[in-house]
Amino acid sequence: ELPPYACAYCGIHDPACVVKDNKDGKWFCNARSKTPGSHIVMHLVRARHREVTLHKDSPLGETILECYNCGNRNVFMLGFVPAQGDSVVVLLCRECLHLSKLRDMNWDLDKWQPLIDDRSFLPWLVKYPAEKDVNRSRQVTTDQLNKLEMLWKQDPNAGLEDLMKPGNTDEPQPALLRYDDGYHFQNILGPLIKLEAENDRKMKEEQSRSGITVRWDFGLNKKRVAFFVMHQSSEGEIKILVGDELRLKNSALKWECVGNVKGFTSDEEVALELRGKSASRAPVDASIGFSVDVVWKATSFDRMQVAMRTFSVDETSVSGYLYHRILGHDVSQQVISAASIPDEFSVPGLPELNHSQIVAVKAVLESPLSLIQGPPGTGKTVTSASIVYHLSKQSRSAKVLVCAPSN
Ligand SMILES: [Zn+2]
Ligand SMILES: [Zn+2]
Ligand SMILES: [Zn+2]
Incomplete structure (x- = not known):
């Protein structure tokens, strides 16, 4: 001990x-x-x-x-000078060295050392x-x-000893370019997704706002909708997406209700479609004194974990090609026959594709796995929609599954 x-x-x-x-x-x-x-x-x-x-x-x-003269206790500022022979020293801070009154003392200020x-x-x-x-x-x-x-x-x-306890500084392992198998992949990615989920929850839950002014309306489906502006806070921007769940509260009226974000108006108002019993009791005569916080949902992160577990225990859960590509194994490049490549890439009803969008659509239709990246507003959504259109036209019996992190 x-x-x-x-x-x-x-x-x-x-x-x-x-x-x-x-x-x-x-x-x-x-x-x-x-x-x-x-x-x-x-x-x-x-x-x-x-x-x-x-x-x-x-x-x-x-x-x-501390400094003998001014009492400054910052050890990074303190030094000493010898006084009256070598056995005694005086502690002085850096600031006091230049004071003229100390010049009169019997101290050798030039010998000051930190x-x-x-x-x-x-x-x-x-x-x-x-x-x-x-x-x-x-x-x-x-x-x-x-x-x-x-x-x-x-x-x-x-x-x-607490450093060894799990959960404390259980540093996650970095992602790799190559994994032995699905189990190895899950072992590395699982903890990273957990961290990301935790971070997402913190960020979302910090986004609560008070002093909100609400105006009331009904949606086309006759559901109660609350409109309000969520101002930016000094802590950072609000990232609220369509589909997010928010809790609207009025503590003075002892009312609260949960709803989903249906969209945004041109005045940057959030349109929140309320649900549940409280929706019918919405205080529609009140407009001020509301607060809003974000109800965090783990759904998309839970789905990622489930998908990875399936991937780790069942290697037939995806095609052999995808299985090995995801794990970073060497796989011979596969090209899908050119017969299924359309002559016209733009899709009726969607904006005309530009050159690089056409290159992207063509590349996707020719290979089993593609990655398209581009800054916001460069037309990734139109490109994706065009790909879905062509894939579904290729075969009437084929099913196309579209997955996205937001709707
Ligand atoms: Zn001092
Ligand atoms: Zn300390
Ligand atoms: Zn020590």
Whole structure:
């Protein structure tokens, strides 16, 4: 069992070698074994803390490090000058060095040196631990220490052992260009999708807005629709899509109701189609004092996980070609016979395709797997619709399944 003043990183607990961070009360040593700075300096920099106290059993006793003249406690500003012979020193901050009144003291201000040099405290102030102590201590890497600092932001009492607990700093593995099999693929992609879902939920749930003004109407289907503008907040833009679920509330009237976004008006109003029993009790005489928050749904992320599980246990869940292409295996290029390529690519009722859209449609019809990318507004949707049209014309019996992350 380590004493309370043991270094929170490595456990070293020689009183002469540790200092207390005044802000969080944690102790750190002045050793640097596997880190570019000593443990105390690494911590102060990462936590943006800057005040420390020496241990009561250290050679200088329990001392808060501060400027003798102005009381500045920022250790990154502090230095010392020798005074009246070499055995006594005075701590002064960088700012006070230039004050004329200090010029009159019997101090050699030109000999001022910072207390922290090369990312550790000067050893006469906080000793470097003995080599045997360093070797016996926990060997903390910069990477582990960074994770521990992150963890302390949520749980100040966390220890190095908590880093091993699943869910904490269970770093996901990076995506690969090649996977052994579907199981391997799922193992890597599953945790990434989970993280993405979590991030999406946080972003959506942060988008709640109060002080909303509502106007009421009915939709063509006779359903109650609320129209309102969701203003941008300083935290960032609102990303609300058609189909998203929102909860409209009026706390003063004790009413709330869930609905789906049906669209947007030219005045940038959201049209929310209400549903459920509360929809019929909508306070249509009120227009102010409403708030809106986003009801997050995991559906699309759940579907991704289900699809990947199927893919991992059943390699016939997709064609052999797709199976190997998804996993990044070498597959001979397949070309679909040119007979099914139409002469005319533009589709009746849709905008005329430009040259690069025609190239894209042709490429898709000729190969089993294609990727089309383009900035917003370059006509990916028209291109996709044209592809669906041609695919469905190729064979009356063939089925075309269209999937998209939004409608
Ligand atoms: Zn701290
Ligand atoms: Zn340490
Ligand atoms: Zn000062």
